[in-house]
Amino acid sequence: MSTQIRLRNCAKTFADGTRALAPFDLTIEGGETIVLLGPSGCGKTTILRMIAGLEFSDAGGVISFDGDDVTRQSIEKRRVGMVFQSYALFPNMTVAENVAYGLKVHGVPGKERDARVDAMLEMMHIDMLADRRIDQLSGGQRQRVALARAIAVQPRVLLLDEPLTALDAKLRVRLRTEINALLRKLGITAVYVTHDQEEAMALGDRIVVMQKGEIAQIGTPREIYRKPQNPFVADFVGAANRMTGQMRDGRLHIGAHVFDAVDAFDPRHGAIIDQGAVELYFRADGLSPCDLDEAHFTGRVEAVSYLGERLRLTVSGIGPQAVTIDTHADDVIETGADVHCRVNADRLTVFPAVAAHS
Amino acid sequence: MSSVEHIKEGRSRPSFPLSLLPLVFGRATPGAGSPAILALLMLPGLIIVAAFFAIPMALVAMRVADGPDGLATYFVILTNERYLASLIQTLVMSGGVTVTALILCGICGLFLVRNRFAGRNVITALLTLPLSFPGTVVGFMVIMLAGRQGVIGSVTDALWGEKIVFAYEITGLFVGYLYFSIPRVILAVMASAEKLDPQLEEAARSLGAPTWRVVKDVILPGLMPGLVSSGAICFATAMGAFGTAFTLATDIDVLPMVIYTEFTRNANIAVAAALSIALGAMTWAVLAAVRVFVGNGATSGTGGGA
Ligand SMILES: Nc1ncnc2c1ncn2[C@@H]1O[C@H](COP(=O)(O)OP(=O)(O)O)[C@@H](O)[C@H]1O
Ligand SMILES: [Mg+2]
Numbered sequence: 001m002s003t004q005i006r007l008r009n010c011a012k013t014f015a016d017g018t019r020a021l022a023p024f025d026l027t028i029e030g031g032e033t034i035v036l037l038g039p040s041g042c043g044k045t046t047i048l049r050m051i052a053g054l055e056f057s058d059a060g061g062v063i064s065f066d067g068d069d070v071t072r073q074s075i076e077k078r079r080v081g082m083v084f085q086s087y088a089l090f091p092n093m094t095v096a097e098n099v100a101y102g103l104k105v106h107g108v109p110g111k112e113r114d115a116r117v118d119a120m121l122e123m124m125h126i127d128m129l130a131d132r133r134i135d136q137l138s139g140g141q142r143q144r145v146a147l148a149r150a151i152a153v154q155p156r157v158l159l160l161d162e163p164l165t166a167l168d169a170k171l172r173v174r175l176r177t178e179i180n181a182l183l184r185k186l187g188i189t190a191v192y193v194t195h196d197q198e199e200a201m202a203l204g205d206r207i208v209v210m211q212k213g214e215i216a217q218i219g220t221p222r223e224i225y226r227k228p229q230n231p232f233v234a235d236f237v238g239a240a241n242r243m244t245g246q247m248r249d250g251r252l253h254i255g256a257h258v259f260d261a262v263d264a265f266d267p268r269h270g271a272i273i274d275q276g277a278v279e280l281y282f283r284a285d286g287l288s289p290c291d292l293d294e295a296h297f298t299g300r301v302e303a304v305s306y307l308g309e310r311l312r313l314t315v316s317g318i319g320p321q322a323v324t325i326d327t328h329a330d331d332v333i334e335t336g337a338d339v340h341c342r343v344n345a346d347r348l349t350v351f352p353a354v355a356a357h358s
Numbered sequence: 359m360s361s362v363e364h365i366k367e368g369r370s371r372p373s374f375p376l377s378l379l380p381l382v383f384g385r386a387t388p389g390a391g392s393p394a395i396l397a398l399l400m401l402p403g404l405i406i407v408a409a410f411f412a413i414p415m416a417l418v419a420m421r422v423a424d425g426p427d428g429l430a431t432y433f434v435i436l437t438n439e440r441y442l443a444s445l446i447q448t449l450v451m452s453g454g455v456t457v458t459a460l461i462l463c464g465i466c467g468l469f470l471v472r473n474r475f476a477g478r479n480v481i482t483a484l485l486t487l488p489l490s491f492p493g494t495v496v497g498f499m500v501i502m503l504a505g506r507q508g509v510i511g512s513v514t515d516a517l518w519g520e521k522i523v524f525a526y527e528i529t530g531l532f533v534g535y536l537y538f539s540i541p542r543v544i545l546a547v548m549a550s551a552e553k554l555d556p557q558l559e560e561a562a563r564s565l566g567a568p569t570w571r572v573v574k575d576v577i578l579p580g581l582m583p584g585l586v587s588s589g590a591i592c593f594a595t596a597m598g599a600f601g602t603a604f605t606l607a608t609d610i611d612v613l614p615m616v617i618y619t620e621f622t623r624n625a626n627i628a629v630a631a632a633l634s635i636a637l638g639a640m641t642w643a644v645l646a647a648v649r650v651f652v653g654n655g656a657t658s659g660t661g662g663g664a
């Protein structure tokens with residue numbers, strides 16, 4: 001059975017006074033893959049190391065595996081598998097010896113050990129590399145060895161800290177798919193740290209978005225993508241366009257235009273935003289180019305980038321900062337031209353304006 | 359000659375001395391440079407080896423052959439009890455100094471790299487101070503410590519009325535050489551320890567390895583290149599050092615002292631020469647054996663050869 005992990009009231013202040021994590025609660029269900037997502041320095045690795053037993057929570061925090069309190073237990077006893085961005089393979093051992101190491105430490109007898117190592121190598125498609133030295137492997141091969149080594153001992157939880165960050169884009173996507181399949185097949189509880197939104201969406205059953213040592217939102221990839229709970233999450237998962245408006249009697253006013261069909265539920269206050277200044281966050285699909293007579297706004301094209309299947313315009317004069325709008329790849333648009341566009345109100349995420357909620 | 363080759367020949371070929379630079383400083387590529395150029399590059403090294411090593415060695419070896427016993431002198435030194443005892447004593451002491459220095463400095467060096475505390479830099483500086491002392495000064499310090507008027511003697515005299523003095527024997531020499539070796543080994547250990555990847559240790563621990571296993575499987579292999587190279591210097595120095603022994607006493611039977619007495623007092627030049635060759639050969643053999651024994655493991659470790 002896979003292990004459920006509970007962190008209660010955990011926080012971390014380092015010896016030098018750095019407050020890496022404010023007190024937080026987090027429950028990871030057995031067999032679930034949780035992704036910790038956030039910009040560099042927000043505390044993702046610290047949470048992972050706390051679960052591993054490499055860092056201890058400040059006083060008052062409790063960590064339990066399946067109800068067993070492991071708060072003061074050291075990493076050797078916790079049975080966690082770790083996979084690092086730098087691979088951390090033992091350079092003085094071959095591939096097979098690396099994978100066998102944990103089994104050897106646990107006293108698994110030679111014959112059974114060899115069989116399990118072979119099975120692991122085969123599962124990770126590196127059986128032909130068994131006798132290689134580590135410095136003879138590519139980055140992708142190294143990470144496969146690291147994965148095999150970590151899961152060989154059948155850990156209670158697999159902890160992965162940006163395992164694909166050091167690899168090139170194509171390999172990253174391929175290995176990501178494989179890791180996803182592996183995690184489903186093993187049914188193991190996993191915590192995966194990344195700063196890459198796409199990776200988080202692809203792998204996570206749930207995503208924990210973090211901001212400066214605090215949890216900004218926990219949700220399924222769909223919830224995080226479609227219903228970001230605050231401007232930080234919206235911005236971080238790609239809804240980086242911003243406009244300002246007013247809510248009056250439940251209707252959204254932007255400039256002289258009024259929109260009815262907006263989802264103005266504010267999850268943090270658990271209420272519909274009825275009145276007051278609001279900020280609107282949206283992706284490129286929040287505005288679409290149109291003819292002048294249908295347009296809500298007209299802006300000026302500052303830059304054009306060709307994305308293959310579409311053309312992405314950077315447009316000024318609509319929001320407080322430039323916004324991005326997508327148009328057909330075949331359109332011929334020059335920098336400096338005027339562009340007319342409509343607001344797709346159902347694509348807007350509405351937050352109370354900063355002054356109202358900070 | 360075809361025109362293509364002609365153009366290639368004519369185009370920006372670096373002038374002769376410049377064309378050597380990549381050979382000296384660049385990465386070795388198989389088949390780079392003609393044998394003649396490579397031989398030219400080897401020349402300075404060959405001259406030095408010949409002038410300072412091969413020729414004197416040959417002269418020394420010839421002195422052995424010219425002696426009253428001829429080449430049998432080698433047999434004499436290996437059967438004469440005094441010479442053999444001195445050989446063994448020197449070997450054992452040098453090995454002992456090396457092992458002790460490696461253990462002490464391994465622990466201290468690792469501790470100094472791993473911990474930040476007030477006075478850390480002062481301790482590092484003090485530990486590496488003897489680097490600049492000649493053997494005579496080290497001998498003098500051993501006498502101050504463990505000689506007849508030394509600190510240890512005075513303290514033990516005051517405590518239980520017995521003066522402990524060990525400066526003028528092999529123990530004193532051992533302490534002196536240890537003192538002499540510590541800075542070299544500790545600097546090498548600290549350099550290797552800085553390069554240890556902490557995540558390797560974390561990975562080992564996550565796999566269930568207790569501390570002693572982490573030390574054995576991760577830390578020691580990582581330190582090994584530094585330990586081997588500094589241990590080799592330490593051993594070779596202890597085998598051949600003379601100043602400290604000479605300062606402490608003239609009757610400590612380590613090999614360099616025996617060579618000195620045979621040469622200057624007894625004018626037994628053939629024996630002195632044979633002992634010199636034996637000293638060199640033995641030191642070389644031990645170092646070569648260590649290299650073969652740990653070399654493979656160490657070089658496949660975190661890089662940096664011995
Ligand atoms: N050992 C440490 N001592 C002091 N501060 C630390 C230590 N480790 C991490 N930090 C700080 O804690 C914060 C969170 O770090 P980390 O968890 O590594 O972030 P992330 O993995 O999200 O990039 C950062 O500000 C970092 O500088
Ligand atoms: Mg990190």
